[in-house]
Amino acid sequence: MEYTANQVTLKNGKTCVIRRGEEKDAQTLLDYWEATARETRNLAREPEEYGLTPEEVRELIREKNGLDEALNLLAFVDGRCVGSGAFNPADDGSRTRHRCSVGIVLYREFWGLGIGTALLGEVLACARKAGYEQAELNVASTNAAAIGLYEKLGFETVGTIPRAMKYRDGSYADFLLMVKSLL
Numbered sequence: 001m002e003y004t005a006n007q008v009t010l011k012n013g014k015t016c017v018i019r020r021g022e023e024k025d026a027q028t029l030l031d032y033w034e035a036t037a038r039e040t041r042n043l044a045r046e047p048e049e050y051g052l053t054p055e056e057v058r059e060l061i062r063e064k065n066g067l068d069e070a071l072n073l074l075a076f077v078d079g080r081c082v083g084s085g086a087f088n089p090a091d092d093g094s095r096t097r098h099r100c101s102v103g104i105v106l107y108r109e110f111w112g113l114g115i116g117t118a119l120l121g122e123v124l125a126c127a128r129k130a131g132y133e134q135a136e137l138n139v140a141s142t143n144a145a146a147i148g149l150y151e152k153l154g155f156e157t158v159g160t161i162p163r164a165m166k167y168r169d170g171s172y173a174d175f176l177l178m179v180k181s182l183l
């Protein structure tokens, strides 16, 4: 999906630029996936599970940018990529075409500045423009910051998936299923 770059002022007074991820961002995205997976236990993959080459990521970005029903936005502060937010179809059948899944992850040092609110706000506005009627996500039930962000932007918890993630130490985390109407 097309997206015109936007900018917001953060709680610390800095400017955050939001633009679509492009093929030139492939290495930046790879570094970001691995680093953020190391920084939090709240994501579904271990850092080494992003086993793509920069060329494969470039191809993924090219493919996504050609679709009207998907968008991957990047946020930048002082020229540095600080996080990403996206929407994709929730499923692939015609009967589920009105539902998208959304996601957002920031580098830890940029939490709490309002970037999540701005970035997810843009993701949701674009998902609505793309024709989606409902946004959905799974979040670890212990992820207070993300749940706070989602509730602030109007998501409601509609269910729980017990033991949704299993860590290498044998412990589990439940997922909350959260939904927001875009109508």
Ligand SMILES: CC(C)(COP(=O)(O)OP(=O)(O)OC[C@H]1O[C@@H](n2cnc3c(N)ncnc32)[C@H](O)[C@@H]1OP(=O)(O)O)[C@@H](O)C(=O)NCCC(=O)NCCS
Binding pocket: 040, 042, 043, 104, 105, 106, 107, 110, 111, 112, 113, 114, 115, 116, 117, 118, 137, 138, 139, 140, 143, 144, 145, 146, 147, 148, 149, 150, 152
């Ligand atoms: C979740 C995440 C994207 C939030 O982004 P953020 O930029 O820190 O969020 P914001 O600063 O915009 O805060 C938005 C709201 O979330 C809530 N919030 C933020 N941090 C919180 C915390 N530690 N505890 C409870 N609520 C919190 C507040 O309601 C806040 O609103 P306010 O600023 O008006 O008080 C960020 O913490 C992150 O990237 N975490 C790691 C990856 C992750 O867990 N992603 C979600 C996977 S489902």
